[in-house]
Amino acid sequence: MKTTLNREAIIRLCERVEGAQTRAYAIPKLTDEYPSMTMADGYAIQTELRKRFIEQGHKLVGWKAGLTSRAKMKQMGVDQPSIGFLTDKMSRPENSVISTSDLVHPRVECEIAFVTRERLVGPGCTAEDVLQATDYVLPAIEVIDSRFSGFKFDLESVVADNGSSARFVGGGRPRYVDELDLPTIGAVLEKNGEIVEMGAAAAVMDHPAAAVAMLVNILAEMGEELPAGSFVMSGGITAAVAVSPGDHVIARFQELGSISVRFGE
């Protein structure tokens, strides 16, 4: 991957994204100012953001793969997946009320998450390697929040914005992967009692473990690895659904139970 931005520009854009994330306001997409910004620049900004959060005492708990299903790529108008980091500050318990006053455009999606018991190192990481290194899988709801105004963005800006990561909820029923046929796991996303999205896990790169392998290989390009004990979300099975205060969302999964959350002011 090749960066085009100098160190000063990366720090400036990182501060812009950090401000939008922590104070919940929308900013224009970064490519408005830097039209030739690359994916490598996006990841350099994201890495800077991660360092800042860790310096502030946030704990890195894992990673997320984003834009891994055709439904999501179509919704966002992009053609390749991306990754983002997850910290303890983004985690919310199931059955809780998630505040929306500190979010810009919150939307939810349902995913299969992996918890690893061995480190994973790319390049060349495969879905099989991921399954071997997995402690257990569980269902998750991800709350994504693009900080870009008017839903106008491109992949470079989204990557700099940490893949729109905002909040996540792990829960439901943990399972060993060898007891499941992951691609055929069905999922239903309900908002206020109505089914709004449906799909099966194969929607995520034919197999959710393939999305995790892709994530490990992107980490390798950045000179990093996925440590044992990581929590990794493999990407939305369905398109994302907008939420507002008062909404109640349930994700129901075959074999993996369900996760319920409410949204407040």
Add this chain to the structure above:
Amino acid sequence: MDQDLINSLGDELYSAFLTRSTITPLTGRGLDITLEQAYKIQQRFIACRLEAGETVVGKKIGVTSKPVQQFLGVYQPDFGILTSGMQIAGDNVIDLDGLIQPKAEAELAFVLKEDLNGPGITAMDVIRATDYVVPCFEIVDSRITDWKIRIEDTVADNASCGVYVLGDVKGDPRKLDLTLAGMVLYKNGELYSTSVGAAVQGSPANAVAWLANTLGELGIPFKAGEVILSGSQSELVAVQHGDELECNVGGLGRCKVKFSGRSAV
């Protein structure tokens, strides 16, 4: 509309079926056909097939899921009769030479071990009376030119039924989560779409109960041994010579079909 006209329209559909040709939509002829009359036309169409030596082997529910409703612009379910000539057995190769303008749908079939006489049937009765469920493909086909159908057209045309293929795996519905079972559809080895049982009336068992009650009102029973196709969980898939489709239902298994030959349109 008198019985002579009903008979004549039923005969016209049967003739189109026999000659693999299409006719203009019945609803476009200024006849003001009601749904009840459309079902009478269907009865005549089926009576012609039975007179030619076929037997009734089951029923199908159509227009149950959102993708199919959107494709057809029809927002209520309907039903048709399955006859012995519609079953494709053996090597699961579908000869397109026998069809007009086929499209495939992946769904779940229920094979009954007890009669069900509606009205008053619940989803629990459906599971009780089911011998086994099996993943299947229904190949819908329309005798109406260019699929330009309103609900009355498809009802008269036996719910656009063409042929169907049952998979080899049989599942006990008491051991399955029919609502949340994923439905993964592959075309020529590539992921085509994913869905879940809930796509059909909230659950395939609900769709079967709906049909038992709807037919019960008309004095038509479900018989032990009959096959009930519960409605498409997938989008309609256009197929041509050489295509291979596979559907994989979570917790249940696969059904595969190949297509050869050339349909009329």
